Amino acid sequence: MNSGLVREFEKLLGPSSVLYRPEDLLLYEYDGSVVKGRPDLVVFPDSSEEVSRIVRLAAGYNIPIVGRGAGTGLSGGALARTGGVMLVFARMNRILALDMENQRAVVQPGVVNYELTRAAEPYGLYFAPDPSSWKSCTIGGNVAENAGGPHTLAYGVTTNHVTALQLVLPDGEIVRLGGPHGDTPGYDLTGLLVGSEGTLALVTEITVKLSRKPEAVKTLLAIFDSVDDAADTVVDITARAITPAACEMLDGWTLRAVEDYIHAGFPMDSGAVLLIEVEGLAETVAAQASAISDVCTAHHAREVRVARDNAERDLLWKGRKNAFGALGRLAPSNYVLDGVIPRSKLPQALRRIRQIGDQYGFQIGNIFHAGDGNLHPIVLYDPRDAAQFQRALEASAEIIRYCVEVGGALTGEHGVGMEKSELMPLLFSDADFDLMRRVHDAFNPDASLNPGKIFPLSKGCGEIRVRPQSSSRPGAA
């Protein structure tokens, strides 16, 4: 980044809001995924108006802009694939309004997911989407990726909880979409923007629905000797039209790694466990827990435990939510995949994943949202071993191809980002890409926002997604 441009940004925002030294930029070249991309400049706006000014300044120099929340994403969505300015929302972290009667909150994009729930909790409310990274990920990031989480099985993903947005468009214009009510006349632009991975606009304010905490909760841990039995149980629960609030599976290999670290009480010798939660009226919860317990038993569950109190429940969830961290003890790095399949295909999919692991020489663990068919196979690898890393990527692509073959999709909640853009043609035709590109260009005609994401670079229509390196960015990664 040339020093003149750095000075212009410093003049605009003040020196404490601009990073440009290589050692500072290093921190922003990665997210939770296995890919990297280093920005040339990192800026920290404090308001929508500042975001607008940054966008206008960058546009004048033809420099791409990438928005970023906490950088916990798992698909490279918040990485500067072609360099440029990274706009980090860390300072736009205020809860602007809490409306308890209407169950709405207005937040800036940098508000941490869990902080919103904490603010609403005293009033018996909470923010339903709960990704595993909820204690660090931001709501802006949740909106960009349409994030999910264990409890989205019953309550829906981020898009189901967003009613209005304020955006900054690539030309700096500030626009409002939707409304507090959520059902505004006209095209559902809010629904389009959520999950568009920062490729259409920069979201600077978000209105969300808050949910009411249920009266009763029961958390069950069903222990199985085999993964197949656990998978069959999930299929049967769905087929019997029981909708738990959450239904998570950990296979034996994964849960042993987790138990060693977290001591959640997962049995060390089991083949798989299901962590199932039911919520609602006390009367409903009692009946559902008993029905689920019967289904588990019918599929040879060795034991079904019901958490006796909140402490035990929290411990079980700690085991689930911190599992990826626990796996860090076993290998230098792990690659968390995200595929989605029709729920009825769960047993065969888990068998196929085992086969693919054998074929590529990896032990692949599974810890995932079984209830909605959202798989998270985990490949342990050493990033210093280039050949092994390449094999991990190939195994991953093969698993995703299988998901598509059985009627599923490339990603259930992590996003396409730069990780899966080349796999998009597995699902979409040239006509599909053509319309997506036209919609993209209706917002972001010069591909100045988050270039190189979602659209495959290998296909003709993707060529304009990545712009040639400009002379102002000699040090681009």
Next chain:
Amino acid sequence: MTTSSTNLAPALEALLGASRIFSDPAARAVYTVDGITPPIVAKPATAEEVAEIVRFAALERLSLIPCGARTKLRIGMPPSRYDVALDMTALNQIVHYDPGDLTLAAGAGMPIAKLNATLFEHHQFLPLLVPWYSRSTIGGTLASGIDSPLCQFYGTPRDFLIGAEFVTGSGAITKSGGRVVKNVTGYDLHKLLIGSLGTLAVITCLNFRTFPAPLAGSRGFVASFSNAEGAIALRRAIAQSPLTPLTLDIVSPGLAQIFATQTPATPEIAVFPGENRDVGSSSLPPIGDWFHPGEWHLCAAFAGIPEVLDRYKRDLSRLAGESGAISTAILDDTTRPAVWGRLRETLSILLESSPIISIFKLSVLPSHHATLFSNLEEIANRASLAHLFLARAGGTIYFALLPPTANDETAGRFAEASTQIFESLSAVGGDTALLFAPTSLKPRVNTWGSWRSDLALMRRLKSAFDPANVFAPGRFAQIPISPPTPS
């Protein structure tokens, strides 16, 4: 237009065959939109045929309006052009249904009642109990953005539409989403089709997640009040309680009067999941004595195992007493359909009740209802217009104005009242759309209210989907820019 309407028929017949192109006046009359009857009706049976017609229309600069059962075609502004009605009812097959997976794909012309009859066999359903239920198609329901009383519990199609196939204005068969319940692969383009009135694309197939049907033996609840405040207080108490009713609506005294005194001219089946599966066999039973003219009513529905039903009965009766209800009633299997059917059919009953009624859809947060109810009443009274409404707990209000006669003087009073309604909503951060109005009134009111800051984006999206402006020009938000010609 390069092909005149006289030789349009042979050209379209060459594409679909003569048996699916209609040009005689009697057949075309039912496709009239705001007084404009299309010269041609085409009835394609596949997405490929739709694509062929659209490509032809784009080439010949014709305007198409896609339709299903034509029950809600009068929503929106009059079309600025209308050359071909695209009747989608032949695309009426279930393309994919995996009960074990709770996912479904069906042609846009599939009637909801027929679809639900199939789903009920697997104890599942699509929670779209919309007006004109026995005829409405899934495509028309989606494109009109009309809601169902069940949105209180299940949300709107925005929450359970998981993918779609559609034909763009360039005649390309395109898709988005998929057949899985959780999916973030690519843009959610299918969400844009909801409420788009056919202005973006022709929907050919819709993918939904299905839901377990509420258990048979579900119940209804009606409480009556001498004033709106009581009904609102009870609704707030329910919203803040652990109860999660399936429906939760406030019925104004004017609407209670219509419910109590008018039998719908068109018999509409009263199907609610788990009760009457015999599509088309029954009409609405008599209303009974739950709706008292002059009183406000709060209606709820709930379902579950016997212990849950008991809990609802107990809690609702207690909360109603604390809110000052005059009377309460629990509706069982025999009495429930009469009330639920009317709540579902509110819009169709109102439109049947008078040819000059106008209905607004108001979207606002529920905490504004108390003030808004009295403002709306005042506006109607000032204009000497009868009024009535239904208010959903989520905030949506369907507000109807009924002039005593149709003449220039009452039209003027209506236009003035409309302006005030738009202003009242805007003052509390709400949105207004004039859903239904006699064609003659539409030019006097801007159907979609004031322009919003996102209108430019909507126009660009319209161009992205439909570059040649083939679909329903003028019906929505003055897109494209050229305004409709006043009649």
